Every structure is written in structure tokens, then in C-alpha cells.
Amino acid sequence: MNDRRKVDLTRGVKGRFIRDRLMTVVFTGAGWVAILFIALIFVFTFREALPIFTEAEVAKEANLHEFFVQKVEGETIEQQYIWQPVGDVPKFSFIPLILGTLKATFVGLLFACPIGVAAALFSSEFAPPKLREWIKPVIELLAGIPSVVLGFFALLVLASWLQNMFGFTYRLNAWNAGLALGIALLPVVFTISEDGMSSVPRHYREGSLALGASRFQTAWKVVLPAALPAVFASFVLAFGRAIGETMILLMAGGNAAITSFSLSDPLRTLSATIAAELGEVVFGDPHYSALFFMGTLLFVMTFVSNSVGQWVVGRMQRRMQGES
Amino acid sequence: MKRVLTLALLLAAACGGDRRETPAGAAAPSGGSNKAITIKGSDTMVILGQRFAEEYMKNNPGVVVQVNGGGSGTGIAALINGTVDLAQSSRPMKDGEKADVEKKRNAKLNETPVALDALAVFVNSGNKVQELTLDQLAQVYTGKITNWNQIGGANAPIVLYGRENSSGTYEYFKEHVLAKADFAPRTQTLQGTAAVINAVSRDVNGIGYGGIAYAQGVRPIGVKKDAAAAAVEPTEANVANGTYPIARNLYFYWISTASPQLQQFVRWATSPEGQKMVENVGYFPLPETTRTSTQ
Numbered sequence: 001m002n003d004r005r006k007v008d009l010t011r012g013v014k015g016r017f018i019r020d021r022l023m024t025v026v027f028t029g030a031g032w033v034a035i036l037f038i039a040l041i042f043v044f045t046f047r048e049a050l051p052i053f054t055e056a057e058v059a060k061e062a063n064l065h066e067f068f069v070q071k072v073e074g075e076t077i078e079q080q081y082i083w084q085p086v087g088d089v090p091k092f093s094f095i096p097l098i099l100g101t102l103k104a105t106f107v108g109l110l111f112a113c114p115i116g117v118a119a120a121l122f123s124s125e126f127a128p129p130k131l132r133e134w135i136k137p138v139i140e141l142l143a144g145i146p147s148v149v150l151g152f153f154a155l156l157v158l159a160s161w162l163q164n165m166f167g168f169t170y171r172l173n174a175w176n177a178g179l180a181l182g183i184a185l186l187p188v189v190f191t192i193s194e195d196g197m198s199s200v201p202r203h204y205r206e207g208s209l210a211l212g213a214s215r216f217q218t219a220w221k222v223v224l225p226a227a228l229p230a231v232f233a234s235f236v237l238a239f240g241r242a243i244g245e246t247m248i249l250l251m252a253g254g255n256a257a258i259t260s261f262s263l264s265d266p267l268r269t270l271s272a273t274i275a276a277e278l279g280e281v282v283f284g285d286p287h288y289s290a291l292f293f294m295g296t297l298l299f300v301m302t303f304v305s306n307s308v309g310q311w312v313v314g315r316m317q318r319r320m321q322g323e324s
Numbered sequence: 325m326k327r328v329l330t331l332a333l334l335l336a337a338a339c340g341g342d343r344r345e346t347p348a349g350a351a352a353p354s355g356g357s358n359k360a361i362t363i364k365g366s367d368t369m370v371i372l373g374q375r376f377a378e379e380y381m382k383n384n385p386g387v388v389v390q391v392n393g394g395g396s397g398t399g400i401a402a403l404i405n406g407t408v409d410l411a412q413s414s415r416p417m418k419d420g421e422k423a424d425v426e427k428k429r430n431a432k433l434n435e436t437p438v439a440l441d442a443l444a445v446f447v448n449s450g451n452k453v454q455e456l457t458l459d460q461l462a463q464v465y466t467g468k469i470t471n472w473n474q475i476g477g478a479n480a481p482i483v484l485y486g487r488e489n490s491s492g493t494y495e496y497f498k499e500h501v502l503a504k505a506d507f508a509p510r511t512q513t514l515q516g517t518a519a520v521i522n523a524v525s526r527d528v529n530g531i532g533y534g535g536i537a538y539a540q541g542v543r544p545i546g547v548k549k550d551a552a553a554a555a556v557e558p559t560e561a562n563v564a565n566g567t568y569p570i571a572r573n574l575y576f577y578w579i580s581t582a583s584p585q586l587q588q589f590v591r592w593a594t595s596p597e598g599q600k601m602v603e604n605v606g607y608f609p610l611p612e613t614t615r616t617s618t619q
Binding site: 078086091146160164169172255256266277281283 | 359394398400401404405424481483488490494495498504506507509510511512513514515523526528529539595
């Protein structure tokens with residue numbers, strides 16, 4: 001051991017240099033792996049959906065026209081756009097599913113965004129320091145509840161409670177699913193908004209208070225606008241999460257693929273459809289390719305919403321700093 | 325250079341191997357190890373399958389039987405794709421599916437009924453409707469009849485509960501009651517008969533369908549073949565003598581290249597010992613003539 005006269009590669013100036021390069025490669029590699037995962041997921045999902053465009057036998061039943069435009073005999077839109085992939089004449093319209101996804105997302109955001117922002121405002125501006133110290137971890141605990149538990153709770157307890165209070169015809173409807181979804185989105189909105197509000201520089205608040213504004217006026221008219229990029233970013237993240245949420249909507253939404261704008265009707269989302277039906281399809285079926293196309297659609301929707309959100313947030317931040 | 329490398333990596337991954345061929349090829353010898361028998365399929369039959377498994381494993385130590393649900397469609401797809409050698413199904417396989425199995429698995433398909441079931445229609449215990457004709461049922465579930473007072477109940481909207489389209493019960497109901505028409509889009513689809521029963525028991529205006537073994541907290545209604553016939557309750561006697569209009573077999577589908585342990589298990593299920601399990605769960609055993617003797 002001591003006889004060896006080899007250069008110890010991890011010591012000395014040369015060693016430091018090599019260590020540095022090694023860690024750079026490791027971190028860069030890790031970053032690239034993350035990007036590669038996302039790209040590969042998209043590639044593989046889209047590859048399974050490709051027969052819609054390349055194979056005639058599959059395209060006969062499952063094609064873009066069928067997904068987005070095809071109408072069946074009927075007087076109301078509820079009768080015209082149908083998703084019933086199993087039967088003699090399979091019907092693959094995505095319209096009821098897209099509508100269901102949007103309805104649930106809308107109710108979820110309606111619940112989570114105002115309450116989340118208000119809670120964040122309270123936590124960063126009005127709460128005494130002791131309270132603030134445990135409010136944040138408690139709300140973040142809400143994020144730790146598995147979505148299947150939330151869905152179960154909504155299915156058994158929340159649905160009956162809502163039906164007793166509002167007299168819905170359908171026990172499982174968009175309000176029920178959206179409310180449960182809102183509970184899942186609340187921590188997302190809260191955490192990011194609260195972070196944004198806490199990082200508003202102190203001199204903003206001090207200046208406002210010095211000019212005679214009340215604490216509420218300061219919070220509402222100075223801190224909140226200053227934190228708007230973060231608040232909006234939290235909304236975008238919540239939207240992305242809501243679009244992709246599967247388990248809550250599968251259990252609490254009633255799973256009826258209806259083309260209806262009413263929030264008291266049951267709904268079925270894209271993600272719930274994939275979760276429920278992918279187990280039974282045979283490889284190469286039109287149904288199989290349609291479900292994978294649905295997955296690609298979800299991926300693209302989330303990607304686009306995140307990108308648009310980031311762009312808007314970037315613009316807001318630049319405007320806040322007076323650059324544009 | 326980095327960009328080219330990444331792009332090349334992506335393309336290579338995308339072109340790598342046609343996945344479609346591998347599952348069937350890899351699973352061709354047997355769906356699992358020699359000692360483990362894997363069964364997949366009908367949610368209606370999943371409890372029955374588990375009882376079979378428990379009793380069989382008690383009597384035959386060293387054999388492991390695993391039972392999964394997912395719906396008859398899932399089980400049949402798994403049989404075609406090569407993931408299992410035995411599928412439970414609450415509906416008969418279609419000709420196209422049978423041809424698929426024999427082609428992709430290179431083996432003969434065997435169909436073994438293991439129990440009889442009455443497809444019961446359930447309403448909430450507080451609902452005063454006692455019986456419906458098959459035609460009325462079809463109209464309710466295709467959305468043509470929407471209020472209970474059109475079929476002898478109170479003035480309230482009918483809330484439809486059904487099964488996912490992977491379910492054999494769904495397909496059987498669609499074929500034999502709806503005459504292949506589409507379910508109304510308002511039918512709320514639930515996972516498993518137990519979930520349907522749960523929903524109907526909590527909803528005074530609900531109606532649902534499922535295997536008779538699950539009836540807890542709801543009331544099965546009598547079904548009339550037509551307006552003139554008498555209402556028939558879903559009981560064992562009525563299924564055995566054929567008067568209940570929507571009775572069905574519950575099947576095991578297995579391939580001829582399955583392991584001898586699996587074939588032994590199937591024989592056991594149709595023997596008097598196995599059939600005792602059927603009664604245990606709440607379904608109806610096969611008529612004496614179609615049972616096998618224990619080996």
C-alpha cells in the first residue's frame with residue numbers, strides 16, 4: 001500500500017480538477033436523463049397510437065374524424081357525441097370525455113384557487129409567526145393524502161352530504177368530483193403562492209404601511225400584485241395536475257361519458273377512461289390505439305398548458321421588474 | 325454533436341423492437357412458473373375464483389393459485405396476449421376472440437362452465453317497483469324511459485348504474501337485454517358488481533344489474549319475459565329449470581398447452597367438491613349431469 005508510487009487521482013490540484021469534471025458530467029447526465037424520460041414517454045405513447053394514421057384497418061374505426069367530429073343520429077348533443085367503444089358499431093368520440101375533464105378541472109380550480117390564495121395571503125401577511133410555522137406544514141400534509149383515499153372519501157361521504165344539502169339527482173356528479181379534486185389541488189396552490197408572497201421584498205410592505213395603508217390594503221394591493229407571477233404559476237401547475245388526475249375522478253365522478261355542460265351530471269374524464277379500459281384491450285385493436293392517442297392528447301394538453309403558463313409567468317415577471 | 329447524439333438515441337429507442345410479437349412468444353410455454361396457476365378475468369367471478377383457489381390450495385399443498393379481477397374482457401385479452409393460461413369470464417367468448425386465442429397461442433381453446441348465475445336487476449329497498457319486463461328493462465337502460473312513474477314507481481328520475489365495458493356482465497346485459505343497442509350515456513359505470521350494489525343501496529332512485537351472489541342491502545326484482553308472462557325471481561330453482569330469462573353460465577377458458585396442474589384445477593372446479601364452493605359464494609352449481617368426478 002505505501003510502496004505504491006501511483007498518483008492518487010483524487011488528491012491535489014489535478015484531482016480537484018478531475019473531481020470537478022466528474023461531478024459536472026454526473027449532474028449534466030442526470031438532467032439529460034430527466035428530459036430523455038419525458039421525450040421517450042411521449043415517443044412510446046405516440047408510437048402505440050400510430051396505427052390510427054398508418055394502418056387502414058385501425059383507421060377505419062378510430063381516426064381523428066371519429067374522435068372529434070363524428071356525430072350519431074340524435075336530437076341533442078348528448079345523443080350525438082357518444083363514447084361506447086365496445087359493441088357492434090364502436091363509437092369513439094372524445095367530446096364527452098374532454099368535456100368531462102374540463103368540467104372537473106373547472107370546479108376543482110374554482111374551489112382551490114380562491115381558497116388557496118386566501119390561505120397563502122393569511123399565512124404570509126396576517127398570521128402570527130407561531131401560527132405560520134405550523135399552518136404551512138399542515139396544509140402540505142394535505143398534499144400527502146393519496147388520491148385514491150380522497151376519491152373513496154368523496155364516493156362514500158362527500159357525495160351523500162352534497163346530495164342531502166343540494167338535492168342533486170345524481171349522487172356522483174361534477175360538483176362532487178370537482179370538490180374532491182379541489183382538496184387535492186389546494187396544497188399546490190397554497191404552497192407556491194405562499195412562497196411567492198413571502199419572497200416579496202420587505203421594503204414593499206414597509207413603504208406601503210409608511211404611506212398610511214392598512215395591513216389589509218397592503219396585502220391586497222401591494223403584496224398580492226407583486227406575487228402575481230407566483231400565484232399564476234401555481235394556478236397553471238394546479239391546472240396541469242387537475243387535467244391528469246385519475247383516481248379521484250374515477251371513483252367520485254360517476255364515470256358516465258355524457259356530452260353535457262351541466263355540473264350536476266356525472267362525468268367521465270380522459271384519464272379515467274384510460275385507467276378503466278386499458279386492461280381489457282387487445283394489442284392492435286382500434287380501441288387500443290384510441291386509448292393511447294388519448295394518452296398522447298393528455299400529454300400534449302399538459303405540456304402546452306405548462307409552456308403557455310411559463311411564458312405568461314415570465315412576461316409577468318419581466319413586467320414587474322420593468323423590462324418590457 | 326450533443327443534439328445529434330440525443331436525437332439518434334431517441335430514434336433508436338423508438339425503432340427498437342416490435343413489442344407486439346414479444347408477449348405472445350415469451351409467454352408461449354406457460355403463463356407462469358410450473359407451480360403457480362394464474363387466473364385473470366371476471367369481477368363477477370373473482371370471489372368465486374378466490375374460494376376455489378383457497379380450497380384447492382388447502383387440499384393440494386405446494387400448488388399456488390393466484391386470482392385477479394379486471395373484468396371478463398381483461399381476462400380474455402390477457403389470455404390472447406399470453407399473460408395467463410386461464411381466464412374467468414361471465415360471458416361466452418366471441419368467435420373472433422376464440423380465433424385470436426388459437427392463432428396467437430398456437431393451442432386449442434377449451435371452454436368449461438363452472439357455475440350458473442342469474443343476472444339480477446337490483447333496485448333500492450325503498451323502491452316499490454317489484455317487477456319489470458325485459459322490454460321495459462331495455463328501454464330503461466337505453467334511456468327511452470327516464471322516470472320511475474312510467475314503470476309503476478314514484479315520480480322520480482331513474483338513475484342508471486352499470487359496469488365498465490371490460491365487464492362480461494356488461495356485454496351479457498347488452499347482448500341479451502338491450503339486443504346490442506347502446507347503453508344510455510347517462511349510465512354511471514362502476515368497477516365491479518359490489519360497487520354497483522353499494523351505489524344502488526345509497527340511491528333511492530337507482531337501478532343496477534349484476535350477479536346474484538352480491539345482493540346485500542338491495543332488492544332484486546322479478547323479470548318478466550313479456551307483459552303476459554309471470555314475474556320470475558332470480559333463484560336457484562328458476563335458473564335450473566330455465567324460467568328466469570337472463571340466466572347465464574360462468575366460464576373458465578383455458579388453452580390445451582396449459583400445465584397439468586392447471587388442468588387438474590379445472591377438473592376439480594367442476595367436481596362436487598368444487599361445486600360446493602360455488603354454493604358457498606352464492607352462485608348456483610352446475611346441474612348434476614355436467615359435473616365431473618374428482619380424480
